[in-house]
Amino acid sequence: MSVLRPQDQLPGLNAATILLVGKEDALLQPLADSMLKEDCASTLRVHLAHSLPLPSDVNRPRIDLIVFVVNLHSKYSLQNVEESLRHVDATFFLGKVGFLVTGAGRDSHCSVHRNSVLKLAQAYRSPLLFCDLEVEGFRVTMAQRLVRMLQICAGHVPGISALNLLSLMRSSENPCLEDL
Amino acid sequence: MDEIVAEFIKRTILKIPMAEMMTILKAWDFLSESQLQTINFRKRKESLVHDLVMLCEEKHANVNDAALLDIIYTQFHRHQKVWDVFQMTKEPGEDIDLFDMKQFKSSFKRILQRALKNVSVTFRDAEENAVWIRIAWGTQCKKPNQYKPTYVVYYSQTPYAFISSSRLRSSIPLLGQALTVASKHHRIVKMDFRSRYLDSLKAIVFKQYNQTFETHNATTPLQERNLGLDINMDSRIIHENIIEKDRVQRVTQEIFGDYPQPRLEFAQYKLETKFKSDLNRGILAERKEPLRCLVKFSSPNLLEALKSLAPAGIADAPLSPLLTCIPQKRMNYFKIKDK
Numbered sequence: 001m002s003v004l005r006p007q008d009q010l011p012g013l014n015a016a017t018i019l020l021v022g023k024e025d026a027l028l029q030p031l032a033d034s035m036l037k038e039d040c041a042s043t044l045r046v047h048l049a050h051s052l053p054l055p056s057d058v059n060r061p062r063i064d065l066i067v068f069v070v071n072l073h074s075k076y077s078l079q080n081v082e083e084s085l086r087h088v089d090a091t092f093f094l095g096k097v098g099f100l101v102t103g104a105g106r107d108s109h110c111s112v113h114r115n116s117v118l119k120l121a122q123a124y125r126s127p128l129l130f131c132d133l134e135v136e137g138f139r140v141t142m143a144q145r146l147v148r149m150l151q152i153c154a155g156h157v158p159g160i161s162a163l164n165l166l167s168l169m170r171s172s173e174n175p176c177l178e179d180l
Numbered sequence: 181m182d183e184i185v186a187e188f189i190k191r192t193i194l195k196i197p198m199a200e201m202m203t204i205l206k207a208w209d210f211l212s213e214s215q216l217q218t219i220n221f222r223k224r225k226e227s228l229v230h231d232l233v234m235l236c237e238e239k240h241a242n243v244n245d246a247a248l249l250d251i252i253y254t255q256f257h258r259h260q261k262v263w264d265v266f267q268m269t270k271e272p273g274e275d276i277d278l279f280d281m282k283q284f285k286s287s288f289k290r291i292l293q294r295a296l297k298n299v300s301v302t303f304r305d306a307e308e309n310a311v312w313i314r315i316a317w318g319t320q321c322k323k324p325n326q327y328k329p330t331y332v333v334y335y336s337q338t339p340y341a342f343i344s345s346s347r348l349r350s351s352i353p354l355l356g357q358a359l360t361v362a363s364k365h366h367r368i369v370k371m372d373f374r375s376r377y378l379d380s381l382k383a384i385v386f387k388q389y390n391q392t393f394e395t396h397n398a399t400t401p402l403q404e405r406n407l408g409l410d411i412n413m414d415s416r417i418i419h420e421n422i423i424e425k426d427r428v429q430r431v432t433q434e435i436f437g438d439y440p441q442p443r444l445e446f447a448q449y450k451l452e453t454k455f456k457s458d459l460n461r462g463i464l465a466e467r468k469e470p471l472r473c474l475v476k477f478s479s480p481n482l483l484e485a486l487k488s489l490a491p492a493g494i495a496d497a498p499l500s501p502l503l504t505c506i507p508q509k510r511m512n513y514f515k516i517k518d519k
Binding site for chain 2: 019022023024025026029032033036044045046047048049050051054055058060074076
């Protein structure tokens with residue numbers, strides 16, 4: 001079982017690589033497409049994976065940001081993310097992991113409660129983003145945001161680091177339970 | 181033509197949508213072409229129906245003609261009924277008799293009439309050696325009720341009959357008896373298999389659609405499909421689990437085949453199993469009685485939905501055999517017990 005570490009490899013020149021983890025390709029693929037359409041100075045690469053660990057026999061660039069996609073309509077999708085998280089090195093959680101939750105728009109279809117993802121994100125001290133990926137407008141906005149986050153995580157934005165960003169996002173958006 | 185028949189024809193024509201009116205009347209073949217031409221089909225439906233009933237009256241339509249019209253309407257709208265599948269069996273030693281449609285019809289009718297006295301039975305031959313039978317039930321002292329008929333579709337020389345579900349459950353045993361005797365079978369059993377789509381039931385029962393076996397050269401189209409996908413894809417998107425995806429595709433294809441699935445719209449599982457858990461000492465673990473629950477799956481096209489579960493990443497491949505055995509076992513109502 002290989003654990004994914006952020007500092008295993010040297011960064012590629014001007015390259016920024018994001019890893020999207022989720023079972024449903026139908027959600028990930030359009031998001032990846034929208035991200036690549038964004039105007040961006042860095043060379044973007046999007047890796048899609050159903051789950052972690054990743055197959056070990058391939059060469060891949062350094063991964064700068066991991067986004068776990070949870071679909072509220074399926075318990076299986078949450079379970080898959082929970083299991084995949086065990087294969088991520090702790091140093092990744094210093095700002096290079098995010099949770100993206102989709103499907104909250106159709107309440108009647110939800111089989112995962114929002115609180116359980118909230119708790120998950122808090123347990124891993126990582127930002128939690130909500131977006132209905134099936135709606136194109138929302139997806140494009142989310143893609144913009146992810147590209148921006150990725151650039152920061154890859155170190156392409158002077159003056160701000162992944163850790164910086166993490167602390168900024170935490171204070172504004174999801175205060176921890178103990179903070180309340 | 182008496183009033184009952186006139187009313188029956190009127191109600192049947194009123195059911196027919198305007199767009200199908202001409203096709204159905206032509207298929208009925210009771211009114212001639214020239215008679216139909218005298219009628220203005222652009223009028224309001226009520227007056228059109230009035231004209232048509234007048235014409236039928238001139239031609240002295242009887243109950244049988246009216247029932248034929250009703251059968252044709254039902255043939256066009258077969259998905260409005262829920263169809264049950266019945267399977268008949270012969271005694272092991274019995275010879276295969278020559279099947280005579282005429283004899284089948286007359287003995288079928290005779291059995292029902294002897295038992296009930298008042299019953300109207302109408303036959304219409306359909307494609308593929310099928311016969312549609314419409315039965316309007318009555319009793320010893322009551323005229324048959326034309327508005328709650330039962331439809332039977334029987335494919336001659338096969339052990340299967342499709343019967344539209346109705347609330348008149350009491351008539352089913354008699355109907356089964358008439359079918360077995362007329363078709364020279366021995367026993368009839370209702371299968372746990374029903375759907376709105378008669379044609380799909382038929383395809384599954386007679387195994388008329390591609391199931392698996394023709395997959396010996398299936399590897400080539402699969403690879404081609406993947407290549408096609410790669411070309412459309414941005415090279416900056418990398419699928420980490422491409423091997424796993426191929427496996428899921430292959431497994432799904434092995435189970436469901438290449439072709440579109442027949443349409444079913446529900447499957448039901450009745451569980452009567454004991455509660456099992458790895459964690460001991462649950463409240464439910466000590467129950468002696470089985471845990472009863474009912475799981476229902478419904479979808480406009482259930483098999484197609486099941487087929488796309490694994491490729492969409494919603495379930496693991498291969499799916500549970502309980503879900504994929506529907507076409508092989510020819511049932512969609514299951515009862516699951518311990519062992």
